[in-house]
Amino acid sequence: MDWKITGLLLWPFFMISLALDPLPPPCDSKVYCLSGENSLLHVVQMARLYKDSKTFVDKPIKTSEEEVLANFAELMQTTFNSPSKEQVAQFVQDNFDPEGSEFEEWTPSDWKQDIALFDHIQDEKYLDFAKDLHTRWQDLGRQIDPKVRENASKYSLHYIDKPFVVPGGRFREMYYWDSYWTIQGLIVSEMFDTVKGMLENFSQLIREVGHIPNGNRIYFYRRTQPPFYISMVDAYFEATDDEEFLQENIQYLDKEFQYWMENRTMDLEVNGKTHKLAGYNVQVDDPRPESYYEDFNEAQKLPSKEAQQEFYQNMKSGAESGWDYSTRWFFKANGSPSEDLLDIQTRHIIPVDLNSYLCKNAKLLSKFYTILGQDEQAQKYQQVFDTFVTSMDEVLWNSDHGAWFDFHTKTMQQNPQFYPSNLAPLWADCYSQTKLKEKIRPVLAYIEDQAAFDYIGGIPTSMVRSGQQWDFSNAWAPLQEIIVTGLENTGDAKALEVAKDLVSKWVQNVYVSYEQSGQKMFEKYDVEQVGLAGGGGEYDVQEGFGWSNGVIMHFLSKHGHSLVSKGCSNAKSSGSLVISLLIMKVVFY
16 A cells, blocks of 8 residues: 555644644633633643643632632742742642642442452452452542532532542543443452443533543543443443433433544544544643643754644553554654654544444444434444444554554555554454454464564553653553453453463452552552552552453453452562552653
8 A cells, every 4th residue: 555655645634634623722710720821720830830830720619710810920020920839839729729629538339248249259459459449439439528519610620410430539520431441340349330330420521511621620621532432331331231321311422422433533534535533632822720830841953833732642642542642643853753752643643432433323323323222223234333443453453464454644655563552353243254263363463473462461552661651561450351351252262261371460460559558549550560569650659540440340250250369379579568669650741
């Protein structure tokens, strides 16, 4: 395929279309979102009062937005627009309440002591592990205080009606794609009312925002996250047969899918044929409010305002991808791989996994409309699914390597580097089922050829040791589930063996970490050292942790009858050394 020649012809027209399309504004809040040299957000965040920039934008206003802005104007006037760090700190203390004070106490009414899972697990240590994780849903549950609904301008939190489960740590809100794996765990815990409430919250966000944002914060309004809502509904429906819920919410599933198709797809000409494929593309050209200090300082290294604006858009697009951040998105101007954050080009990449998720969503919508007796809509979405299968096969599949690869729209070349996302079409069943053997044999050969599958602690997120958190040697629970489920979906005996081995490695790694860290659960883990939490990125490794808990519960529900713990005996270091390494491994920008 002569992708490069076609791409050079296509790319200028794509850039022209972006230039003519006005950038959508961020949220309307002059406290939490408005940037600019003398804005409240800029002055407070650049004073670096907190190690984590998210701390400030999660703080509620004590009085009113108008009074806070008046007090800020007075501060700037009396200090000649140059307040000291101490003066800024006093201003924040006087005008804002502590982060996390928007919630009220809530205990899930559908939580129960005993669940069927416990009869399924043979290993006593893993049984105790599962019982503890089952209990933790109560700790991660949140209910927003009605005062947020009544005084919305005082909060960055968007009010949603039903209680929900958060990831944990700095992540105090309901996140989009995190919730899929959290819901997997909640279903195993038989907490169907909690799951239904979370799904209703997502429908509420679609009604009120127009789509599901990254999380229910106003500063997330103009970006989203990987589109898992329809898959969440499918998991709930398969567990409950709740057709009434499906009937009441199908319009929101449809609207969410259309948001992605209308706002995150592009027409791509490859080998004389036009394909509609999706990419992450946030056209908001200022720093992320929750990472303002980091983004602004990094952007100052760039030579022009235009370059800075492009950087901000790519950073927000990287956040939208969920992989924030990874060398998967970093390329130099000539198209060669980079390890420099300034070379981020998320907006110009067609990701395998995003297109797999949308492909699966189309198939599920066809399934749901069939159940509801709406055959015309069912056929429409079956055709959308078929179109995705064809486009992914012709643009992203690489028969020489036996895998699907991201596609760069500037160079019109595939990226042959290893990422777990390369196998996402197996998870989504997004390939021609009549060609299963033609696909699975080269895929298994690809797996055998990848060093990524040889690590003791799971599958790394990439093979590049960059210091970014979505790179080597970190492993993330959702990516383990995607590969395992993808392999299981094939039904191939060899694929099932590989999947079972990966499950054993992952559960063991997380369990050893849990034991050696004083029963903590982390958002990410290391693959080189069993029992070690992950590191890197722009904030400390977080405890909690919704999707880590959910994936363990899910794996134990499917494999608990055969999994056997090895205690801490196969860890490569003592517990004290693991804790020391954990502290050393935390990396900041």
